[in-house]
Amino acid sequence: MTRPQDALVAVLRRLRELLPPEGLVTDSAELRTYECDGLTHFRVVPALVVLARSSADVRLVVSVCGQEGVPYVARGAGTGLSGGAVPHAEGVLIVLAKMRAILEIDPANQRAVVEPGVANLDVSRAAAPSGYYYAPDPSSQQVCSIGGNVAENSGGAHCLKYGFTTNHVTGLEVVTPDGELLELGGKAPDPPGYDLMGALVGSEGTLGIVTKVTVRLLRSPETVRTLLAGFADTDAAGDAVSSIIAVGLLPAAIEMMDALAIEAAEAAVGCAYPEGAGAVLIVELDGPEVEVVTALAEVEQHCHAAGAFELRRAATPAERTQIWHGRKSAFAAVGRISPDYIVQDGVVPRTALPSVLREINRLSKEAGLRVANVFHAGDGNLHPLVLFDASRPGELALAEELSSRILETCLRHGGSITGEHGVGLDKVTSMAKMFRPDDLDTMQLLRCAFDPDNLCNPAKIFPTPRLCGERPGRQSPHPIEVAGLAERY
Amino acid sequence: MKLLESLASVCASGGARSGEAADEVDGLLPEVVAAPVTTEEVAAVVGLCAATKTTMLARGSGTKLDWGGSPESLGVVIDLSGLNGVVEHEPGDFVVSLRAGTTLAALDRELERAGQRLPIDEVVPNSSVGGVIATGLSGPSRYLHGAVRDLLIGLTVVRADGVVARSGSKVVKNVAGYDLAKLFTGSYGTLAIVTEAIFRLRPRPRAERYLSATFADEAELSAALSGILASQLAFAAVELARAEGGGPMTLGVLLEGHPDALERRMAGAAALLGKCAVSDTVPKEWGQLPGPVTLKIAVPLGFVPSLLGELSALETTLAIPLRIRGSAGVGILYVGLEPSTDQASFAELLQVLRSSVGSTGGSVVVLRAPASIKAGVDSWGPVAGLELMRRVKERFDPDRRLSPGRFVGGI
Ligand SMILES: Cc1cc2nc3c(=O)[nH]c(=O)nc-3n(C[C@H](O)[C@H](O)[C@H](O)COP(=O)(O)OP(=O)(O)OC[C@H]3O[C@@H](n4cnc5c(N)ncnc54)[C@H](O)[C@@H]3O)c2cc1C
Numbered sequence: 001m002t003r004p005q006d007a008l009v010a011v012l013r014r015l016r017e018l019l020p021p022e023g024l025v026t027d028s029a030e031l032r033t034y035e036c037d038g039l040t041h042f043r044v045v046p047a048l049v050v051l052a053r054s055s056a057d058v059r060l061v062v063s064v065c066g067q068e069g070v071p072y073v074a075r076g077a078g079t080g081l082s083g084g085a086v087p088h089a090e091g092v093l094i095v096l097a098k099m100r101a102i103l104e105i106d107p108a109n110q111r112a113v114v115e116p117g118v119a120n121l122d123v124s125r126a127a128a129p130s131g132y133y134y135a136p137d138p139s140s141q142q143v144c145s146i147g148g149n150v151a152e153n154s155g156g157a158h159c160l161k162y163g164f165t166t167n168h169v170t171g172l173e174v175v176t177p178d179g180e181l182l183e184l185g186g187k188a189p190d191p192p193g194y195d196l197m198g199a200l201v202g203s204e205g206t207l208g209i210v211t212k213v214t215v216r217l218l219r220s221p222e223t224v225r226t227l228l229a230g231f232a233d234t235d236a237a238g239d240a241v242s243s244i245i246a247v248g249l250l251p252a253a254i255e256m257m258d259a260l261a262i263e264a265a266e267a268a269v270g271c272a273y274p275e276g277a278g279a280v281l282i283v284e285l286d287g288p289e290v291e292v293v294t295a296l297a298e299v300e301q302h303c304h305a306a307g308a309f310e311l312r313r314a315a316t317p318a319e320r321t322q323i324w325h326g327r328k329s330a331f332a333a334v335g336r337i338s339p340d341y342i343v344q345d346g347v348v349p350r351t352a353l354p355s356v357l358r359e360i361n362r363l364s365k366e367a368g369l370r371v372a373n374v375f376h377a378g379d380g381n382l383h384p385l386v387l388f389d390a391s392r393p394g395e396l397a398l399a400e401e402l403s404s405r406i407l408e409t410c411l412r413h414g415g416s417i418t419g420e421h422g423v424g425l426d427k428v429t430s431m432a433k434m435f436r437p438d439d440l441d442t443m444q445l446l447r448c449a450f451d452p453d454n455l456c457n458p459a460k461i462f463p464t465p466r467l468c469g470e471r472p473g474r475q476s477p478h479p480i481e482v483a484g485l486a487e488r489y
Numbered sequence: 490m491k492l493l494e495s496l497a498s499v500c501a502s503g504g505a506r507s508g509e510a511a512d513e514v515d516g517l518l519p520e521v522v523a524a525p526v527t528t529e530e531v532a533a534v535v536g537l538c539a540a541t542k543t544t545m546l547a548r549g550s551g552t553k554l555d556w557g558g559s560p561e562s563l564g565v566v567i568d569l570s571g572l573n574g575v576v577e578h579e580p581g582d583f584v585v586s587l588r589a590g591t592t593l594a595a596l597d598r599e600l601e602r603a604g605q606r607l608p609i610d611e612v613v614p615n616s617s618v619g620g621v622i623a624t625g626l627s628g629p630s631r632y633l634h635g636a637v638r639d640l641l642i643g644l645t646v647v648r649a650d651g652v653v654a655r656s657g658s659k660v661v662k663n664v665a666g667y668d669l670a671k672l673f674t675g676s677y678g679t680l681a682i683v684t685e686a687i688f689r690l691r692p693r694p695r696a697e698r699y700l701s702a703t704f705a706d707e708a709e710l711s712a713a714l715s716g717i718l719a720s721q722l723a724f725a726a727v728e729l730a731r732a733e734g735g736g737p738m739t740l741g742v743l744l745e746g747h748p749d750a751l752e753r754r755m756a757g758a759a760a761l762l763g764k765c766a767v768s769d770t771v772p773k774e775w776g777q778l779p780g781p782v783t784l785k786i787a788v789p790l791g792f793v794p795s796l797l798g799e800l801s802a803l804e805t806t807l808a809i810p811l812r813i814r815g816s817a818g819v820g821i822l823y824v825g826l827e828p829s830t831d832q833a834s835f836a837e838l839l840q841v842l843r844s845s846v847g848s849t850g851g852s853v854v855v856l857r858a859p860a861s862i863k864a865g866v867d868s869w870g871p872v873a874g875l876e877l878m879r880r881v882k883e884r885f886d887p888d889r890r891l892s893p894g895r896f897v898g899g900i
Pocket of ligand 1: 149457
């Protein structure tokens with residue numbers, strides 16, 4: 001077995017021969033700029049960075065790494081919040097950010113074909129002149145890449161009505177760990193065979209590297225109406241959400257912020273939310289004008305009935321942007337009211353929201369740390385932000401403890417450890433709390449089929465890697481069977 | 490102990506019996522039919538089959554056993570019809586978990602009481618949820634509400650080695666771990682046996698209107714169809730039908746919404762369709778498959794009109810009557826033929842279609858057909874990623890015990 005260092009040297013030598021110098025980063029200062037993603041406390045400097053320009057480049061790197069047994073990690077824009085793109089110290093980081101061509105906007109087939117480095121929002125921008133848009137809209141959409149979205153199965157505020165990345169990808173070109181370039185799906189629906197594309201979406205870059213993506217474009221809605229409602233507390237706002245959903249209304253988005261999150265947003269962007277609100281709801285409806293107008297009136301009734309003290313309809317696109325501005329800047333805004341914070345991402349069944357919020361409140365008091373809540377109320381996806389001051393001894397540990405207890409609360413209510421940020425490195429241990437060993441083992445059967453040598457973004461998602469063993473199909477009978485001493489029964 | 494007896498002993502209430510003529514799948518008679526009624530019993534049945542090197546095939550309501558390729562061998566039919574019923578339905582969460590043998594119809598009766606529904610059409614009457622997942626069969630509602638894969642959020646399966654595994658969860662938003670539900674949907678029971686499923690639900694629409702219009706030629710139809718697809722009226726379904734022998738083509742659309750708002754939207758729809766009939770109940774044959782032999786053709790949306798033209802031309806040159814129906818708004822057309830169709834012409838039809846549809850990036854699959862017709866052709870056609878699919882199969886079912894031969898490339 002070659003030592004990692006020797007294998008790396010071999011990889012570097014091969015790649016130097018095959019790639020132009022500007023495609024390789026070896027300078028240690030420059031390498032350091034890739035040491036983390038959006039979750040900055042996991043830091044690993046990669047041994048080597050490749051700035052891929054084409055699927056051929058990616059294939060080359062993956063093949064060479066495969067031959068030498070060197071691990072590799074894909075990176076898009078590096079906005080991930082679970083450490084998914086954290087490099088391997090003895091591996092290659094394959095950066096897709098330079099592959100940012102929008103290859104096709106095809107309104108007749110309602111599809112766009114793009115390279116993985118394209119920023120999410122740029123797809124909608126390119127499709128807008130034809131009257132179409134790309135629905136999944138993570139808050140990071142100005143920056144995050146479509147490849148990263150595919151890897152994380154990213155959602156956005158509007159996934160309540162429109163679903164997640166997985167519901168909008170119809171084709172992937174992918175370099176598999178054995179160095180093959182595969183075209184899965186495309187512009188037509190239902191390609192025959194196993195839905196490998198479906199399995200790849202959300203696999204956090206552990207099954208292959210996506211080099212081209214075909215997505216569904218939706219016709220832009222005729223009307224969009226946005227409502228801001230102020231409530232005394234999250235219980236009242238939660239009641240409004242429950243009754244809106246219960247009567248069968250399906251807004252495009254229902255977002256909630258609590259008092260502390262509002263305070264932070266005001267401090268950061270001056271969003272002028274209703275004064276004195278203990279919670280606000282942002283409800284957005286879209287679709288045919290006549291439907292939206294009717295539904296908006298109903299939503300307002302439910303908000304009133306639940307005790308909303310102020311309702312504000314966005315009358316102009318500028319007002320709509322203003323309402324969303326507070327919400328979209330909420331994570332960063334918390335930095336205005338606290339030196340440090342942890343962004344948590346948990347999910348609970350929607351009906352459990354009120355009791356989970358009360359429990360978070362209690363945990364927060366116990367720990368003596370503030371928690372701001374920003375969440376996708378319509379589908380029970382919570383983003384509690386745990387505020388702390390790392391300069392105070394022990395507070396980081398306390399904050400981490402609180403954050404993980406919140407996650408356990410979610411699990412106790414039948415929820416999930418992540419609704420959109422992924423497992424990455426951050427939540428590998430939580431996986432064992434959500435799934436049993438047999439469940440994890442079964443997921444890793446898929447991993448073994450794709451990446452038996454465990455080179456493609458290793459150490460992510462799973463608490464313990466499964467040894468894939470020999471490739472099955474080449475199994476030989478047990479020696480005692482050969483000797484005629486036993487039959488399998 | 491004989492296999493039958495051992496299987497009977499693990500299926501406490503459903504029992505096991507010898508296979509009979511009615512249990513045949515494409516002419517293969519199973520040795521035993523076992524009827525487990527819990528996930529644990531399924532695991533015990535599968536464990537016994539694994540230990541005795543017996544091949545298995547899961548059966549829900551038994552409505553789609555002639556779909557896909559013919560199995561190579563058939564030891565035990567695992568009858569899941571007794572593994573039925575809703576496990577949990579919390580209306581406020583718009584999520585239901587249920588056992589695989591539950592029929593779509595029974596589920597719908599239960600959800601109706603809460604004013605909810607699983608927007609998966611019952612394309613084949615009496616379908617069980619497990620069978621719908623295994624074949625990935627979606628109907629007209631897919632246009633707005635998504636396909637089976639999009640609505641399924643969690644699964645419990647029994648692996649080929651008898652191990653029980655879960656993926657997903659009962660919350661609609663969840664990205665923890667691999668989304669194995671996608672992998673198993675449409676896998677024809679060749680990777681694992683689905684015993685429980687969790688779906689996201691939708692409210693029942695307050696009002697529905699079906700509009701339909703007929704068109705004499707493809708150009709007119711094409712214009713109306715593009716108008717509909719580009720409109721902002723938010724249709725719930727866009728269906729197309731054409732009788733055999735080049736008859737008129739019918740475009741049927743569905744609008745769902747508030748009764749007050751619907752009238753206005755209907756006016757918009759009528760302007761796109763021209764003279765049309767309106768109904769507030771499901772039209773006859775809405776979303777049904779067109780024949781005992783059915784091809785499924787998938788193309789990029791924009792190719793639907795030209796595909797129709799090609800089908801009409803082939804109907805004439807090959808002298809095979811073709812009934813066409815499908816979800817034009819999604820890019821899927823089903824072509825129905827009679828079982829008496831001449832083998833050679835059928836093979837030629839398939840070949841010609843595969844070459845032209847293939848060039849659009851689409852596919853032509855023999856969805857269902859009697860064994861006699863399937864025998865001479867490849868039901869699935871070319872499959873991108875087949876080698877990787879084989880490797881997936883090798884990991885999940887290395888000894889090929891689950892429905893061997895039914896899936897792509899003889900998987
Ligand atoms: C302020 C802020 C707001 C956010 N809001 C949201 C939100 O609303 N919803 C949401 O879902 N997420 C959100 N995120 C998280 C993040 O933006 C998403 O996860 C996004 O999809 C990551 O994209 P990226 O290009 O930055 O990926 P990276 O961080 O570069 O990588 C993420 C993962 O994808 C893999 N990967 C990247 N490219 C490829 C490829 N081409 N092939 C295979 N694997 C690849 C990496 O290996 C890694 O595992 C937010 C992040 C920030 C910082």
